[in-house]
């Protein structure tokens with residue numbers, strides 16, 4: 057059997073005294089879209105930088121396409137494309153030059169680089185900006201160009217660290233749309249985000265991280281089903297309601313001024329609660345990854 | 360340095376800088392040449408009228424090689440301090456490069472070589488002017504070009520050490536005016552080192568790379584085979600190797616986290 061795209065076992069990353077990645081283990085198969093979710097400081101970037109061979113591991117085992125990141129970084133880097141969290145395009149160069157100059161670092165010859173740059177500019181809808189110096193590009197265009205640049209070596213694995221953070225909804229939609237075509241073409245994609253809805257829709261599998269640890273792993277639907285049940289009933293946190301819930305023997309969690317009750321049979325439970333407790337407000341919605349995160353850590357993902 | 364960490368791929372790092380330079384050379388290259396010419400006119404021809412000959416040489420011919428040496432120093436040093444810092448810190452260029460099959464060592468070597476290239480380009484441009492003015496002798500002065508390469512590598516590496524150390528672009532001013540500017544006047548540039556007390560001469564030749572570049576440059580342009588030229592050349596080569604290794608070490612400490 058072929059080696060998985062990524063194999064991490066007990067992966068550890070320390071910066072001086074701070075443990076940023078605390079013995080994480082996961083496997084990403086080729087062709088999968090795999091997500092890292094977690095709040096700022098969870099360790100997403102640290103993991104991705106180790107996979108990209110730009111940051112040394114402190115401990116554990118980390119292999120990309122069966123090669124150890126410690127032993128064969130140059131070969132691994134030839135096979136991957138990286139979109140880092142911070143913009144690092146060349147501000148002095150045009151859109152086209154950003155791609156062709158970058159191609160040299162992969163030993164792609166000039167003619168081939170020109171061909172690929174042309175294709176990628178078309179694919180990412182940057183034709184009109186081809187010869188524009190990138191300083192005058194919008195944030196969304198810059199991000200699209202950064203992704204285009206990461207594809208110049210036709211990578212088997214694409215690593216995207218928060219590809220849509222800081223962009224407006226329209227620009228974000230455009231990027232997801234392009235990433236979807238990439239996914240259909242069979243690329244293995246690794247991405248981090250703190251937009252849960254986007255991750256839920258786009259990832260085959262994902263891990264939720266906090267404080268350097270992986271809290272859960274699986275497909276978005278599996279994770280929600282296993283951890284939450286189908287639905288969440290939300291009601292107000294007032295003493296009368298709490299008393300009533302306790303009397304009825306309903307399990308609930310309090311978050312701020314809200315009370316959450318998770319269930320697989322929302323209709324029956326809602327009827328029962330309305331009848332017994334008569335809360336001033338009550339609503340039902342599908343359970344989401346956000347709820348899972350809230351339950352696991354006691355706080356929201358984006359705060 | 361780990362084995363296999365420096366391959367010819369550093370030429371792409373150099374090539375990237377060249378590519379950008381070629382788009383902006385008018386802004387980035389004319390100023391240093393004008394600087395040198397102003398110095399030459401003010402010192403060589405202006406001040407020179409009040410200065411007696413030094414060792415049988417008129418003052419303009421005495422300072423011309425020193426001005427070239429200073430240009431060699433500045434060309435590489437300012438490129439790998441302010442220029443490299445902007446690429447490393449503001450543009451995150453190094454981060455983008457090490458995500459390709461290029462290693463951090465190759466990025467550093469490419470940057471130093473690019474600094475040295477600026478020294479060489481400077482020398483290529485200034486030399487014909489000095490020849491036309493009759494201030495330097497041929498063909499020995501053509502050897503200023505390899506001198507520019509070695510001197511440029513050394514000052515490029517020195518600059519990169521400060522870049523690895525500096526917390527911000529402002530603190531880069533300290534090495535400039537605490538080290539580079541004093542070195543500019545204390546290296547036998549505008550007056551002969553021999554006019555200073557012997558211990559000072561020892562210190563200058565022991566520690567100041569520019570003193571060696573000036574001494575070789577002067578030996579080439581006058582030309583007068585100074586007795587210590589070969590010693591100076593050896594000093595420069597050894598220092599260049601050592602400081603390059605130091606630059607790689609310091610930069611890795613800063614960037615590999």
Ligand SMILES: Nc1ncnc2c1ncn2[C@@H]1O[C@H](COP(=O)(O)OP(=O)(O)O)[C@@H](O)[C@H]1O
Pocket residue numbers: 071074075076094095096097098099100101102103616
């Ligand atoms: N270069 C570094 N030096 C010291 N600490 C760091 C460094 N990079 C990240 N950290 C710390 O490691 C932890 C994880 O950071 P990071 O991997 O960037 O998380 P995320 O990408 O999920 O926001 C944070 O506490 C962060 O402050």
Ligand SMILES: [Mg+2]
Pocket residue numbers: 097100101102141217
């Ligand atoms: Mg991050």
